[in-house]
Amino acid sequence: MTYEFNEDEVALVAEALKIYVADLRAEIAGTEKYEWRDALHREERALNSVMAKLGHVAASSATTA
Numbered sequence: 001m002t003y004e005f006n007e008d009e010v011a012l013v014a015e016a017l018k019i020y021v022a023d024l025r026a027e028i029a030g031t032e033k034y035e036w037r038d039a040l041h042r043e044e045r046a047l048n049s050v051m052a053k054l055g056h057v058a059a060s061s062a063t064t065a
Contacts, residue, residue: 010054013054014051014054014055017047017050017051017054018051020047021044021047021048021051024040024043024044024047025044027040028040028041028044
């Protein structure tokens with residue numbers, strides 16, 4: 001499945017993810033149950049991967065424009 005986003009959309013999604021991950025970190029810090037904490041860490045890693053890909057997309061769009 002492939003989606004195409006313009007630069008503004010990529011920037012908006014990247015910013016929203018950045019804010020969400022910051023809130024997620026606070027939630028991880030306040031979570032005592034290991035299983036939940038582990039799941040939140042996996043979610044954080046997945047979202048960081050998405051943000052890195054969005055950054056790569058934004059960077060490659062800037063160089064091709």
